[in-house]
Amino acid sequence: MIKDFEQFQDMIARLYPELSQTDNTDPTAKKVLSKTVTFQVTDACNLNCTYYYQINKGKRTMKFETAKKLIDLLLTGDRRLNSYIDPQTSPGIILEFIGGEPFLAVALIDEICHYFYTKAIELCHPWATKFCISICSNGVLYFDPAVQRFLNRWRRHMAFSITIDGNRQLHDSCRIFPDGSPSYDLAVAGAKDWIAKGNYMGSKITIAPENLTYVYDAIVHMVDLGYTDINANVVYEKGWTKKHAAAFYQQLKKVADYWIDHDLFLTHYLALFNDTFFKPLEEDYLDNWCGGTGAMLAVDPDGYLYPCIRYMESSLGTKVKPLRIGHVDTGIAQTDCDRKCVDCLNAVNRRTQSTDECFYCPIAAGCSWCSAYNYQENGTADSRCTYICDMHKARSLANVYAWNSWYQKHNTDQWFPMNCPKDQALEIINQTEYEKLTKLSTEVRNNVIKA
Numbered sequence: 001m002i003k004d005f006e007q008f009q010d011m012i013a014r015l016y017p018e019l020s021q022t023d024n025t026d027p028t029a030k031k032v033l034s035k036t037v038t039f040q041v042t043d044a045c046n047l048n049c050t051y052y053y054q055i056n057k058g059k060r061t062m063k064f065e066t067a068k069k070l071i072d073l074l075l076t077g078d079r080r081l082n083s084y085i086d087p088q089t090s091p092g093i094i095l096e097f098i099g100g101e102p103f104l105a106v107a108l109i110d111e112i113c114h115y116f117y118t119k120a121i122e123l124c125h126p127w128a129t130k131f132c133i134s135i136c137s138n139g140v141l142y143f144d145p146a147v148q149r150f151l152n153r154w155r156r157h158m159a160f161s162i163t164i165d166g167n168r169q170l171h172d173s174c175r176i177f178p179d180g181s182p183s184y185d186l187a188v189a190g191a192k193d194w195i196a197k198g199n200y201m202g203s204k205i206t207i208a209p210e211n212l213t214y215v216y217d218a219i220v221h222m223v224d225l226g227y228t229d230i231n232a233n234v235v236y237e238k239g240w241t242k243k244h245a246a247a248f249y250q251q252l253k254k255v256a257d258y259w260i261d262h263d264l265f266l267t268h269y270l271a272l273f274n275d276t277f278f279k280p281l282e283e284d285y286l287d288n289w290c291g292g293t294g295a296m297l298a299v300d301p302d303g304y305l306y307p308c309i310r311y312m313e314s315s316l317g318t319k320v321k322p323l324r325i326g327h328v329d330t331g332i333a334q335t336d337c338d339r340k341c342v343d344c345l346n347a348v349n350r351r352t353q354s355t356d357e358c359f360y361c362p363i364a365a366g367c368s369w370c371s372a373y374n375y376q377e378n379g380t381a382d383s384r385c386t387y388i389c390d391m392h393k394a395r396s397l398a399n400v401y402a403w404n405s406w407y408q409k410h411n412t413d414q415w416f417p418m419n420c421p422k423d424q425a426l427e428i429i430n431q432t433e434y435e436k437l438t439k440l441s442t443e444v445r446n447n448v449i450k451a
């Protein structure tokens, strides 16, 4: 049995199977049943990360009144919400708190959670029992008494993570204080304490060209620290080359050997290996990859509403206009401009934003994009950036290696096909490696057929 990873939204999908049915032909696809509402409680941060997408850091902090107005809109189902989010289609809700560093505003977050909870109970709202508080922190303030009080109070509803970029070297190459000093020890101490208390700790490794050669070390280190669910993704930004893809393949192959030697597929989840990805998608599978075209809602410290935090000025920089869809005072899509914006985002799907090459790609499943980054780069969320193309191909090849090696070791009745076209694979790995991979895949398939 392969270890799978159940997030809050997966649990809601399991509880509401009738709502999670999809009419497309991809059995792995799930409808979003838990919309995420993101509160950017502050845009200030106590670190000065070198690669962080949040470009414009500031000093604004949200007023409680601003958050309260949004919660009132959400829980009363006010018509000014324009049915953007409601408990019929979204039986669960995720309240996400983000910064800057969110724990710089821990008292405010606590007040918002308390207000949401008491108001939801007062209204007998279905979200009173089906909500999740999601916080990702840099860990610097983890041991602050106010943070500890907050975490203890809400731990049953908490999806909490401290960002650790793998090992010390990797982490401290990017996550530093304004004076240049490192933050790794603080982050690890917080993560270890949270895990030692029996809590679940999420994780995310962000892979960028500058840290690519540490991927293996970083993942092994996360396992050593006690993480059992490891999320990792490559950044969407421009800058990837075929050389990076070749190096990524080698790193992932090393990770695969480690995973198989230690039988970690049984006990750990690593997002980089996925046995449902790297195949073509049916033409009527049209879902957008991410929640940034209508499955999320974000509010900034000034009360402006966005489809995702990544559309805020603090993430986009100054090259393009922030993409707003309303304000807590007026609601969602109340002006012509905001309505047009919501309608445009609703119309975005996999077909409209993909070239034929991507739409009919033989390894399309799992090839991701960020709608807000598409907007930032192309001026519209409806035109997909594909800078990660070679990295996805490298990942598909490494998955052929990982899964077939695993199936072979355990003599299971499964095999993993090589769907990456030969000419494209040979731009990343050499002929000998390609032949080894196809031989492995064929051998495993033949064993399945014989059995």
Ligand code: SF4
Binding pocket: 357, 358, 359, 361, 362, 363, 364, 367, 368, 386, 388, 389, 390, 392, 393
């Ligand atoms: S970006 Fe590349 S790998 Fe991804 S779907 Fe498009 S062609 Fe396929």
Ligand code: SF4
Binding pocket: 290, 291, 292, 293, 296, 308, 309, 310, 369, 370, 371, 372, 373
């Ligand atoms: S991928 Fe980008 S637009 Fe989509 S949810 Fe994430 S940050 Fe938002």
